[in-house]
Amino acid sequence: MATYRIGVLYGDGIGPEIVQSAVEVLDEAVRKTGLAKFDFVTLPMGWEAIRRHGDPMPQTTKDALKETHGWIMGPHDSVSYPPEFRDRRNPSGELRHCFDLYSNVRPARTIPGVPSVAGEADLVIFRENTEGFYSDRNMYTGSGEWHVSEDIVISSGVFTRKAITRIAHEAFRMARRRRKKVTVVHKANVIRLGSGLFLMVCREVAKEYPDVTVDDCHIDAVTVHLVRRMRDFDVMVTENMFGDILTDLAAELAGSLGMAPSINNNENQAMAQAVHGSAPDIAGKNVANPCGILFSAVMLLNWLADRYNDDSLAELARIMEQGVMKTLEDGVRTRDIGGTATTTAFTKAVRQRIAGA
Numbered sequence: 001m002a003t004y005r006i007g008v009l010y011g012d013g014i015g016p017e018i019v020q021s022a023v024e025v026l027d028e029a030v031r032k033t034g035l036a037k038f039d040f041v042t043l044p045m046g047w048e049a050i051r052r053h054g055d056p057m058p059q060t061t062k063d064a065l066k067e068t069h070g071w072i073m074g075p076h077d078s079v080s081y082p083p084e085f086r087d088r089r090n091p092s093g094e095l096r097h098c099f100d101l102y103s104n105v106r107p108a109r110t111i112p113g114v115p116s117v118a119g120e121a122d123l124v125i126f127r128e129n130t131e132g133f134y135s136d137r138n139m140y141t142g143s144g145e146w147h148v149s150e151d152i153v154i155s156s157g158v159f160t161r162k163a164i165t166r167i168a169h170e171a172f173r174m175a176r177r178r179r180k181k182v183t184v185v186h187k188a189n190v191i192r193l194g195s196g197l198f199l200m201v202c203r204e205v206a207k208e209y210p211d212v213t214v215d216d217c218h219i220d221a222v223t224v225h226l227v228r229r230m231r232d233f234d235v236m237v238t239e240n241m242f243g244d245i246l247t248d249l250a251a252e253l254a255g256s257l258g259m260a261p262s263i264n265n266n267e268n269q270a271m272a273q274a275v276h277g278s279a280p281d282i283a284g285k286n287v288a289n290p291c292g293i294l295f296s297a298v299m300l301l302n303w304l305a306d307r308y309n310d311d312s313l314a315e316l317a318r319i320m321e322q323g324v325m326k327t328l329e330d331g332v333r334t335r336d337i338g339g340t341a342t343t344t345a346f347t348k349a350v351r352q353r354i355a356g357a
Helices: 015-033 046-053 059-065 091-098 161-177 194-206 219-232 240-254 291-307 311-329 343-355
Strands: 003-009 037-042 070-073 103-109 122-128 145-149 152-155 181-186 213-218 235-238 263-265 270-272
Touching: 003 015, 003 059, 015 037, 015 070, 015 291, 015 311, 015 343, 059 091, 070 091, 070 291, 103 161, 103 240, 103 291, 122 161, 122 240, 161 181, 161 194, 161 235, 181 194, 181 219, 181 240, 194 213, 213 219, 219 240, 235 240, 263 291, 270 291, 291 311, 311 343
Parallel strands: 003 037, 003 070, 070 270, 122 235, 181 213, 181 235
Antiparallel strands: 103 122, 103 263, 145 152, 263 270
């Protein structure tokens, strides 16, 4: 039986509460099944790292992550960091840049027991994670923005065939495992060169997947279509900023941003990270919804199962996900989705359902 080395970064705000939930639930699933072994490596980031190392994402943490198979990362509260850190990439952006985690995968699906605006939907959005209009990630060095005079700022958007090609392949491979439909989201009618290249390259990649239906849609139109008919979409692929905005919308339509999971990956490593932020207003109050990070951990297990051809990890992911789903179906919910359960009570309920399965 292989042992998987998993980094654990608790983060800021509600991060320690929800990440602890993910570790406890994963531990429970391992105890129940005995299907895998994990070596959890706790590493500092955010305010903890600033206090201990003088840096929100110290080099020692990045070096340690190089020796892991993947990691679970809590949210960060970078807007509250001391001024000297605010002009740098935030901890999440730094890891995405440092490890070239080019694929950000964000599912949005309705779940029995959780009220939703969408009614019924099951969508996965692939967000290119290294360039586009996010100026902290689209340059080898520098920020990608220029303050050329007191009244003028220029922000760059970078689009490359390499980056577009690899995220398109990720999306089409996923579509083959689902309902075999990909929607390319772009703004090529206005951003004719950059967004136009994104659309063109995705169309070229589509030719390698003749069994997958492909269409495309402007970003502004997609926001309307998601509100009206989210259930019609299967897999979307888009650039960095569009993907960030769309996934927040899709998550809220499906139930709550607190439910939204994601992974960020390259070919060899993956980072599980809930879509939501650090929510400092409720930090330490034991009311945060841990579902986003729980489902992110499930995604990490499934990614590792594919990467290492290890069916035991896929089964572990299924059991962990089933425990969360059964808890929600039974009406145990945190307050953001209409319930009264605390973070620890919800976690305990999931563990009980896994143990009793």
